[in-house]
Amino acid sequence: MKFPTKDERTPFYFRQTGKPLGKWELEHRLSIRRPVSEQVVEYGNVYRIDSTCLEITDESQMRIQNVGMLWIICSFATIFMLLGTVFFASAPFRETAEVMARKGNWAGVILGTTVGIIGTGFFGLLAFDPMRRNMFTLKRRPIRLNRKTRRIYAIRTKDPGGIWEVPWSEDEFFCVGHRRMGGLSRAYDMYDIRHYQLDAEGNVVRAFVLGQFALTLEEIYAQWEYYRRYMQDGPANLPEPYRFWPPRETFWEGYKICRGGKFSGAFWAMIDFIFSPFALLDAFARWLVLATCGDPVWPPEIEAACKPTPNDPYARPYADDYIGVPSGPDAKPSREDLERMWAQEPQRRREGALTRAEAEDLIRRQTEVTV
Structure with missing residues (x-):
């Protein structure tokens, strides 16, 4: 293969x-x-x-939870098939040859063991491939x-x-x-x-x-x-x-990605409530994959080449931009999202990010000088 x-x-x-x-x-x-x-x-x-x-x-990046769920399902299927193989293969050790012959269990042992070995190998390969490509590698x-x-x-x-x-x-x-x-x-x-x-x-x-x-x-x-x-x-x-x-994804961020867009209205709120357990299960699968991985690290020469110039008015996200998947209706930031953004704004400004108003003012002044 x-x-x-x-x-x-x-x-x-x-x-x-x-x-x-x-x-x-x-x-x-x-x-x-x-x-x-x-x-x-x-x-x-x-x-x-x-x-x-x-x-x-x-x-x-949007579908990491899919391979995580595939790995979980195939891993459980592999364990189930392996236990079935052991159960059928160990039957001759639990019963005497005379009892096995009298009950006609040999055909069931051979068939069950063969199916178990094939199923274990099949689901084991299906579990191995997404694990090899997605787990213990890079978060992004x-x-x-x-x-x-x-x-x-x-x-x-x-x-x-x-x-x-x-x-x-x-x-x-x-x-x-x-x-x-x-x-x-x-x-x-x-x-x-x-x-x-x-x-x-x-x-x-x-x-x-x-x-x-x-x-x-x-x-x-x-x-x-x-x-x-x-x-x-x-x-x-x-x-x-x-x-x-977001450069670093939290479990809650992963849950919002798995849940998808949330629309306004009572009907969509009911649909979102019904399917939230499935989104939570997807989020766990996503978290499981990402928890085994490390952050990507760029070489110093690439970091230096990609470093933004100071006071670049086109450098975004701005200090007052929202980062991440919004959790409000119609894919807009909720009140909690905005409060989190406001709390992070001072730190991002200390790191050199401009606010939207500062960037727009700088672009306007640059345009006036050019004209």
Whole structure:
């Protein structure tokens, strides 16, 4: 059995390693110079943005709880099948040969033991793969787009060679990825932004995904435009990020991610109440995976290259920006969220972050000087 490499939390494209790109990838190559959409949208992937660097999440960060739940279910299934194997295999030691023959238990012992061994191996492999790729690795796998060095830096693993560096160049192969997903009633399409590193023969060496998956090409093109325009033109005319991810996630933050958006109204409040135990179970699975992992550490040279300039008015989150997944209705910060943000504002200002009002005033003064 061929397992995906540890740098891939979502292993759908590892099978392309060593093979040439398909027709879809070649027809949907993305240019860093030519726009593909008039829309520019950010879907909630950003840790921070400034005039030097845009740091975003790994594409699988939203779904860590899924692999955690898969690991828990498969681990329990493995234990159950192993106990069943032991039960059937130990029957000859609990009964005499004469009793076994008289009752006709040998066929059941052989069948039960065989099924138990196969089931233990099957569920054991299913539990091993997500554990190997997601546990005891990194809590998050950030990607940095640096405008000054014209490089993309991506932390994939904590092993030597786990930090990839990609030039922001027309010679690099960026494209729209596509895969067919199976649903309960029918299959549906998923799209993403991929970078492929190719060898001299045009075969895939490795790949990673920028941003989130989307259900339409239009959404992917709008997301690509956000990254492309940032690298080409800077952050001045970009729309505000949908939200800022916290560098360190708490259990409560994970619960809000698992719960998803909360809508207004009595009906949605009732739905949220009914499904809250399932969200809590998902949050535990997410916490279990993250608790085994360590924080990513950038090398000093990359940290220095990505350091924002002092008093950069485009450096966000601002001191009075909310960081994390809001817990209020319609995905807006609740009163508790805002109070937590206000409590953190003095510390963030001491760290050099401007408030929104200070940044807007600085941009206005810079514009007046330019004019």
